[in-house]
Amino acid sequence: MLVGIGLMPHGNPVLEPPDGETRKLAEVLRRIGEEFKDVDSYVLISPHNARMSDHLGVVMAEHLVSWLGFEGKELPGKWETDVELAKKIYRAEKEAGMPVVDLNFASLKGQYSRWPLSWGELIPLQFLERKPLVLMTPTRGVSRETLIKFGEVLGEVVEGEEKRVALIVSADHGHAHDPNGPYGHRKESEEYDRLVMELIKENRLDELPSVPEELVRNALVDSYWQMLIMLGAMRKAEFKLKSSAYACPTYFGMAGALWVRKN
């Protein structure tokens, strides 16, 4: 069953918060880790792993190995894939006609069957107890409906499990908050981030699909597609928001949110 959902940023600042807001955000991330410390597995959706134009991915490789930090922040470590759950999800998505591939590397099994991790996974994982993972990758090149449907199928598979599973969505939001940052300043980044936090806090996630495409594009976000998958998965049970926070200590917006199952 799906015991809850953690929306987690993947920016380096949450590791060493430079200000009060970021400290509050890091506190929410620690609460997510605490809430899910007894789950059996995580499903982790990350936008900074394999990136394919028009296919989602489910990593089948047995071993998940730290490979790439951001701005020199290396976070070594090794995690194991919940291969059984990964296979169930992949098969169900294929049967539902979803554009998805299974991702393995080098060998199909054993010590050489491994897959690299980037900061997109490694930063959320710093706040979570080490447990088996199903690593999944979103895509921007399919319709919103497809992403939501993909999430619904994911939610159904997880709900059908005896295992207690938490869904972790790695996401950063607008990337143009700082005139001196790499993407400059755009008012849409502020607008998008404010809207996303409203939808989260006011229990209005069902409005996500109606966020204008132009706003998503101009805000330079790194969150929208995996949040649509999250929305689909959350339709399969009832969840309540337990904690949330937002911070923007550099040029990109970061949000943390914890939802737990109502019953």
Add this chain to the structure above:
Amino acid sequence: MLVGIGLMPHGNPVLEPPDGETRKLAEVLRRIGEEFKDVDSYVLISPHNARMSDHLGVVMAEHLVSWLGFEGKELPGKWETDVELAKKIYRAEKEAGMPVVDLNFASLKGQYSRWPLSWGELIPLQFLERKPLVLMTPTRGVSRETLIKFGEVLGEVVEGEEKRVALIVSADHGHAHDPNGPYGHRKESEEYDRLVMELIKENRLDELPSVPEELVRNALVDSYWQMLIMLGAMRKAEFKLKSSAYACPTYFGMAGALWVRKN
């Protein structure tokens, strides 16, 4: 244009040949490197990189970084992707309706856009001058016709290029040559390897598609699917065999072959 093709093994023994046959094989591999030392780019097809059940892959990540050696044989290094050619190939394959995905990692561009290499690529690359690559991955879960067609489309794209491109096919053959090896002894490994060498030396590669499925399966090979892609690509111009060799110093068969363009 496609200036030639190198069929190259990826077994550690070619790096330090333990016997005369393997030395001769390594000599063929050095000749492949010598023949292609002036090409602009390689297209490299490897069975030990991303492995997907029913999709081929074209790596778009800008940087290709050594990640995984076999039995502790690490071969560090970094190569660059020929992104322009990779995009052309991917687009042409998509337009032809091929089951293919573009593979990037972490970021779409820049220093973080990188992809891991295994022994499947690193061993052939030891014999080749460092040049831009298009790394592609075969799949076993599509029809033989699809693999050949994929190769034909690849061949057409490369033939349409001003760049001089060599196709490198990384492949090992039967894996059950040694009763004490990890896969034991099977007569089909010998039979398959003998047949492949006959087809190569007697200019009968067109017979590849009629190799019985049972033989391919029972011989435990790691070559058949990418050789079908090679066959498709080779149909787009005329090539002659310049050099070939076979060796089986451990439990798996290794073949090297160099074809060059006739005109």
